[in-house]
Amino acid sequence: MKIINMDHVAASPILPEVADAMIPFLKEKYGNPSSMHSLGEEVTEAMDEAREKIAALINATPEEIVFTSGGTEANNWALKGIMQAGRSRGNHLITSSIEHFSIMHAIKALEKMGMEVTRLPVDKYGMVDPDDVRKAITPQTVLISVMHANNEIGSIQPIAEIGRIARENNIPFHTDAVATTGVIPVDVNSLNIDLLSLAANPFYGPHGVGALYIRRGVRISPLIDGGIQEGGRRAGTENILGIVGMGKAAEIAARDMDARLAHLQPLRDRLLKSIPEAIEEVYPVGHPTERLPGNVSVTVRYVEGESMLLFLDMEGIKIASGSACISRSLKVSHVMLAMGIDAGTAQGSLLFTLGVDNTDEDVDDVLRLLPPIVQKLRDMSPLYKRTAKKA
């Protein structure tokens, strides 16, 4: 069966060029960058090269990039490390109400340790108002963390403005840019970012590797102590394979970014427009224009997301959903709730995240296969007949 992956938020295929760059490190190049001898050197060089490419992708310097085991570790580190390093200055942290779990739960852990948190609301498009950031600042504020974009709703936050406010107030600004780095242009300087979390998979690198950008001059405590890998900031023998893959993927992302945007946006826009045309009572989620290039997020009334997802899966179409059944915590997406979408409607969430491997025909297939699935499930739904506009 033809497989149509429209779940790039969960898994983007590793590009063949990336795999090819990694394979030597699976085989003959097995050194440890900490070694003094030549086996270590060739690996150190490869890591340096990867670091340069990641730095170039976000307009940072290589010394400002520290490798991590992914976006989650980078987010945990940024929050816990900055709050700890800033303990003497204060204990207040500003964030949004639509952050990824790796921010949300790390912050909960900080709250248990006595930190104070302001969670900013978002509007119906899922956007944070920079003015709210300004108003939330207190003399105790030691960190502002607002994500660049949330893949569940696609909305891209006004982080340049938020970063500017943070800078005016001399507060470090962190952004979770896992969904954007390598996908849309990200420049830590023009966006006024002090710390930035990224992961390799969203730009077609391997899973389980990422980085934290730490602007020169920003004080942060380690999350993982030990040897002095990564300049003493992140201990542990490095995931060399992953880092090499991430470096190559970053190089390609920089090279192909414009072409990818030109490819993705029309597919996205067609789906966003055509699904609601093909199926009644389907509503788009997120910002209409300030939006990730491959993100199509909608809610389908009267039907639950997982059941649609499973029927699509049988047809070879792989997607995600923010419904409670899908989330492993069995709670409906806090992101959609924060946007004012009621929990019942959010259950009908469908999330298509497109990537380089999707085509116009894939969009055709979705538009052909989705409507009868929705109809079948609506016919089975106790909510449909009662409240639907048409029976």
Add this chain to the structure above:
Amino acid sequence: MKIINMDHVAASPILPEVADAMIPFLKEKYGNPSSMHSLGEEVTEAMDEAREKIAALINATPEEIVFTSGGTEANNWALKGIMQAGRSRGNHLITSSIEHFSIMHAIKALEKMGMEVTRLPVDKYGMVDPDDVRKAITPQTVLISVMHANNEIGSIQPIAEIGRIARENNIPFHTDAVATTGVIPVDVNSLNIDLLSLAANPFYGPHGVGALYIRRGVRISPLIDGGIQEGGRRAGTENILGIVGMGKAAEIAARDMDARLAHLQPLRDRLLKSIPEAIEEVYPVGHPTERLPGNVSVTVRYVEGESMLLFLDMEGIKIASGSACISRSLKVSHVMLAMGIDAGTAQGSLLFTLGVDNTDEDVDDVLRLLPPIVQKLRDMSPLYKRTAKKA
């Protein structure tokens, strides 16, 4: 040039079988285990299989294995997670004075947060006395962490006995078994272990992946919060490639363990005996019999380790050293100092760690090439003429 890797502590080559098991996950199997659809499922199955193999290697159950980004993260998590979960019961921790940096520095971070630490001494062979553990226990003790073996000196600690004492006192016992898991038999039940850190590379898996064994019933706080990967205990999209490789490597390690021991021990014993025979004033380091199978650790008087290492490197022989110049912190190994070796002597440390790829000819080469290197450097040394037994 022929390369002789005798620095397996830094880098063991990934076995071809392991690489072959990983390659499909570099290419077609790119799913995310968190996905609900079929792309996620095949990856989940592969991860489950890996988890079973790791569990089998140490006689645990799969639910007791949590994947991490390596030994360092596992060590940090064990210490910080147990101390935090046990805060209401006490703030005292017992460890040894010869732990790896990832234990040592994590403990320093805990000390800064108010934890009390007892660091047990070792004897001249680098062995902890279980009686000292017993004596160090206070009503406030919430964790005992003593490593299984230190690769720098080779000595294998009496951890079954230490674990027994911990259990009698109802205190969780953690061991850093990065140097031993997959290398010598490790059984968490017969060794009375409650938490165990392991990493894949010492048994020929990839770098940057490991696991923490957490005995059922042991309470631990997360180090990395976020999504509910790994049953909510360790968030973050998994390093699937690494985990699959580690699983395969564990399977092979269990299968080949006896053969590997039979291969390594004679090579080790020959080097340990012949180097001091070939070069005067060379002293073995560590326990003569309770010793890692591939570990040859010696000190060469009047010469500094890095300079020997570099000359050996030029001959294709890759080793390590505990000298200050080599350590990236520019301090002489705390392990040798704890054993009572004076700092000057420790500068002459040479560490050969043998692996499956080493042969009798490799040992011949070392025995042929090392003596003239030492002589050349001694002739250059301001210490040699003055104090050497013979000039």
Add this chain to the structure above:
Amino acid sequence: MYSEVVMDHFKNPRNVGEIDGADGVGEVGNPACGDIMAFYIKVKDNVLEDVKFKTFGCGAAIAVSSMVSEMAIGKTLDEAMKITNKSVIDALNGLPKKKHHCSNLGADALHRAIEDYRAKQRGNHYEKPADGPEVCSCPVCDVNDPEEAPYCKAACERPQK
């Protein structure tokens, strides 16, 4: 993730629909929870002559509803009241642990339909129990903030958490 039996019932659910003039109707869940099941029963001589359902919910919820309906048809009311969580899961060849709450709902909805029938027989109006938020969120065991999921606390309370 799901067993073949579950997938079969999900793909081809048996007894979907409503019964006009049902002898009893039972419903459980609410849309905010992600699962609503409505059961309709036809009773003759104390036996469930027909059972139909409508379900809004995940794959497991649909399969559970379908399985409950199959298990119930032909049973006496007392027998049907004994259909449990566990027996439905067993009949489905197992469910992922995190989905166990959905199967609870299936038996509950059927039981409510029977209660409704019995109340009517007695001339009473059956008082549908209020579904608080606890019915809603049954978390995975081991989820990292169990305090938010009171309902499964008991079920999930394992020694290690």
Add this chain to the structure above:
Amino acid sequence: MYSEVVMDHFKNPRNVGEIDGADGVGEVGNPACGDIMAFYIKVKDNVLEDVKFKTFGCGAAIAVSSMVSEMAIGKTLDEAMKITNKSVIDALNGLPKKKHHCSNLGADALHRAIEDYRAKQRGNHYEKPADGPEVCSCPVCDVNDPEEAPYCKAACERPQK
């Protein structure tokens, strides 16, 4: 890690040895530190006619010693006193930052030999400065427990730490 120039001087160090009846001797370091350098000088008409050294230490220490000896030979004493840390590193085409302390030692040892010569000329005994532990451990900048490495604190103090 090391430049080609460093490796060349390490592999084939120039001017290794001692000078019998040297006009000045300078030594710096101690074995606990990992580096000891001893310089021997022969002076004629205020010019360094010959310089020899013995070094216990890492690759950089040996290369630095060799380079210092080469740079010094033929220089006047005043010129030789101006050989700095930085000029040795430059001549070696750079050293890894963590090795910069070793090159300090090279120039120091030469300077001490010259001081020794000058003291003798003046009929004094040259008082060798005591090498405290600070001379010993120059850490990498960014090392994660800088408090243990007082000596490089100043050098490493970058805004971000």
